[in-house]
Amino acid sequence: MESYDEVFLEHGASFYQEKEGFRFGNDIVLLAEFITEFAKPQQKNLEIGTGNGILPILLSQQGFLSKEYCAVDILESNIVLAQKNAEKNGIYAQFLCQDIRSFSEKNSYRQIFANPPYMKQDGKLQNDNKKKAIARHEICLSLEEFILSVKKILAPIGALYMVYRSHRLQELLEMCSRYQLYASKIQFVYHENGQVSNLVLLEVYKGKQIKCEILKAKYIK
Numbered sequence: 501m502e503s504y505d506e507v508f509l510e511h512g513a514s515f516y517q518e519k520e521g522f523r524f525g526n527d528i529v530l531l532a533e534f535i536t537e538f539a540k541p542q543q544k545n546l547e548i549g550t551g552n553g554i555l556p557i558l559l560s561q562q563g564f565l566s567k568e569y570c571a572v573d574i575l576e577s578n579i580v581l582a583q584k585n586a587e588k589n590g591i592y593a594q595f596l597c598q599d600i601r602s603f604s605e606k607n608s609y610r611q612i613f614a615n616p617p618y619m620k621q622d623g624k625l626q627n628d629n630k631k632k633a634i635a636r637h638e639i640c641l642s643l644e645e646f647i648l649s650v651k652k653i654l655a656p657i658g659a660l661y662m663v664y665r666s667h668r669l670q671e672l673l674e675m676c677s678r679y680q681l682y683a684s685k686i687q688f689v690y691h692e693n694g695q696v697s698n699l700v701l702l703e704v705y706k707g708k709q710i711k712c713e714i715l716k717a718k719y720i721k
Contacts, residue, residue, distance in 0.1 A: 504581075513561055515585040517552045521577070524554045526720055527615055527699060530689060531663040532558035534701040538685060539564070539611055539661050546653060547571040548600050548614040548646070553582025555613060556591050569593040570609075572600055574641075600641065600649045610658045616646045618665040643668070643675055650706075651679045657707035659684075666697040681706050687715040694719075 504516040507524075517523050532555060539545075541564055547555055550571035559566075571593055573579050579597040586593050641649075650660050660681070664672055666688060673683060685703035690696075697717070 509557070509561065511561060513557060513589050515552065515554060515557055515588065516581060517554075518577075518581070521552075524552065527663045528554055529558065530699065530701060530718065530720070531555065531613065531615055531661065532562060532564075534663070534687065534703075535559060535613055535661045536562040536564045538703055539613075539659065541565050542567045543610040544568040544608070544655075545570070545611045545613060546609040548612060548649070549573055549616060549641075550582050550595065551578055553578075553585040553591075553593075553595070555615075556593050557585060557589050560589065560591055566593075570596065572596045572598050572603065574599050600653075601645055603649065603653055606652050607655055609653055610655050612650055612654060612658070612660045612662075614646070614650075614660065614662045616643070616662065616664070617641055618668065643672065647672075647675045647679050647681065650704075651681060654706040658705070660704040660706075661702070662704070663699060663701050666700045669700050672702075676704055682709045683712050684710050685713050685715055687718055689718045689720060692719050692721055 503519045505519055506514055506516055508514045536559065543566060545566045545568065550573045553571060556569055556571065571582060573582065574597070576597045579595045583595050586595070654660065676683060681704050683702055683704050687701040688697040689699035689701065691698070
């Protein structure tokens with residue numbers, strides 16, 4: 501039986517997360533802030549890999565509303581918990597347990613939000629916790645599979661908002677270019693007094709190629 505911690509947010513919101521499973525961190529908070537600043541409200545949005553459903557809660561807190569919000573995850577236990585957290589916070593969203601590689605709706609979502617697995621499936625040491633391993637490693641979804649899925653699901657003109665590890669940025673951009681997706685905004689994230697960025701936030705478009713902006717770096721504690 502799973503055991504949970506309750507995490508309290510501002511303005512009276514709270515949510516549950518597994519003590520031994522997926523636990524949210526700075527990356528999803530940064531993604532929520534990036535989406536709120538640059539994505540368009542009142543769109544048909546899809547989240548890939550919702551985990552415990554924290555992203556729609558954070559977006560709601562920041563006043564970002566969707567016309568339609570669908571969140572998918574490959575693990576049934578994550579979907580059950582995400583639904584519980586949404587109900588607890590009065591969030592309306594559709595939660596689906598599904599492999600995004602076989603997602604049936606094509607060319608239909610105007611915006612996709614994602615914090616995809618960032619560690620290669622290369623035989624190196626993985627977390628013993630299966631849920632953590634799936635969230636962090638490309639066990640069920642490689643980078644190429646993720647980008648190909650995004651291309652298929654996005655509307656003819658649509659945007660991806662994502663957070664990723666900086667050291668894989670070149671690989672990510674090359675993969676996007678291979679599938680005719682183009683970065684329009686890039687923001688590097690540093691720890692205070694840090695010399696090397698460890699996270700990067702991106703806005704990536706399908707259907708139009710525009711000049712890429714390198715935004716002012718963000719610093720976190």
